[in-house]
Amino acid sequence: MLSLENITLEKLSVHFIGNKTREENFVLSKKAQSRFSEEEEQVLWRFFLSPFKNTSEFHRFSAEEENRPGSFRSLAAEIFSDPSSLHKISRKIAALLYEHSTHEKTDGGELYVAYLSGCILGDKVADAVGIFKSETKDLFIQAYHADEDYNLRFESGALVNKLDKACLIVNTGNDEEYTVCVTDSASKAPEDQYWKDSFLKITTCADDYHNTRNFMNVCKNFVTDKLAEDFEVTKSDKIGFLNKSVEYFKQNEKFSEAEFTREVFEDKNMIRSFREYKDAYQEENNLEIEEDFEISAPAVKKQAKVFKSVLKLDKNFHIYIHGPQDYIEKGTENDGRKFYKIYYSEES
Numbered sequence: 001m002l003s004l005e006n007i008t009l010e011k012l013s014v015h016f017i018g019n020k021t022r023e024e025n026f027v028l029s030k031k032a033q034s035r036f037s038e039e040e041e042q043v044l045w046r047f048f049l050s051p052f053k054n055t056s057e058f059h060r061f062s063a064e065e066e067n068r069p070g071s072f073r074s075l076a077a078e079i080f081s082d083p084s085s086l087h088k089i090s091r092k093i094a095a096l097l098y099e100h101s102t103h104e105k106t107d108g109g110e111l112y113v114a115y116l117s118g119c120i121l122g123d124k125v126a127d128a129v130g131i132f133k134s135e136t137k138d139l140f141i142q143a144y145h146a147d148e149d150y151n152l153r154f155e156s157g158a159l160v161n162k163l164d165k166a167c168l169i170v171n172t173g174n175d176e177e178y179t180v181c182v183t184d185s186a187s188k189a190p191e192d193q194y195w196k197d198s199f200l201k202i203t204t205c206a207d208d209y210h211n212t213r214n215f216m217n218v219c220k221n222f223v224t225d226k227l228a229e230d231f232e233v234t235k236s237d238k239i240g241f242l243n244k245s246v247e248y249f250k251q252n253e254k255f256s257e258a259e260f261t262r263e264v265f266e267d268k269n270m271i272r273s274f275r276e277y278k279d280a281y282q283e284e285n286n287l288e289i290e291e292d293f294e295i296s297a298p299a300v301k302k303q304a305k306v307f308k309s310v311l312k313l314d315k316n317f318h319i320y321i322h323g324p325q326d327y328i329e330k331g332t333e334n335d336g337r338k339f340y341k342i343y344y345s346e347e348s
Contacts, residue, residue: 015113086115112134131167133195198216216245245260252295
């Protein structure tokens with residue numbers, strides 16, 4: 001768990017990064033900033049750290065970045081080894097980000113590089129390097145009093161509650177294997193992928209959060225895309241399997257693949273088909289999902305939102321299915337009309 005309540009901003013450097021393809025320059029500041037009023041610090045905390053308020057997903061730098069000179073990881077390591085070098089290294093980080101800001105739709109913006117102390121990750125107090133980029137601007141109207149009258153000033157600036165891209169590199173002292181937290185408010189369009197893939201070069205951690213998330217994804221994809229190819233199942237059957245899957249994750253603290261498949265799918269042939277699908281999914285997506293792990297409640301909460309439980313019939317009815325599969329039956333009348341028969345115990 002990541003805690004930022006007692007974090008202190010030690011130094012901050014600000015630069016501007018344009019779009020290289022559009023021949024926009026990057027502009028470097030001459031010195032770092034280290035003195036802020038209490039009110040200014042509160043605004044900066046809100047701006048920089050709000051995206052990480054409920055962080056449960058952690059990353060690592062990819063193996064190829066471990067010893068590569070000039071990589072983002074190596075620059076972060078230089079800062080941790082000598083915090084006084086923050087501003088000098090931040091200029092190199094700005095130049096590196098500029099080299100990756102090449103897609104024609106990538107927007108320019110301010111780059112903030114911060115050195116932070118008092119970050120708590122698990123049971124460790126650690127320093128962190130924060131990298132933040134603000135691309136989205138809004139127009140502000142400021143009224144000010146002068147010469148016994150009110151005048152208006154129009155200014156463009158960043159919204160405090162909307163930081164486009166953010167990254168925290170936490171130095172837990174674990175053989176320089178840094179823990180990385182990252183957010184990106186942009187879409188999944190090609191122009192928005194440079195932050196994680198090209199610039200930071202990070203991979204997800206093989207922890208309980210990702211085991212939970214990845215296994216739930218495998219299950220959802222199997223039920224929605226593959227199950228009907230091998231077995232005769234209705235749409236209500238699929239929803240039933242999805243509901244049983246989510247319930248298993250909600251009701252248990254520890255995950256066992258053997259137990260899960262018995263409770264959810266029951267049929268031996270269906271279990272075998274699921275395991276074959278899981279193996280193919282792992283190979284295709286370069287993943288390794290454990291068969292037994294602690295279930296991550298934040299991952300369950302997030303993934304459960306994409307498990308659909310609504311059965312849509314023509315344009316007339318929507319049936320929300322949350323009960324057992326044997327409470328609903330599908331049939332066809334002699335005249336060809338299709339129907340669902342629903343059983344229940346109590347009416348409310």
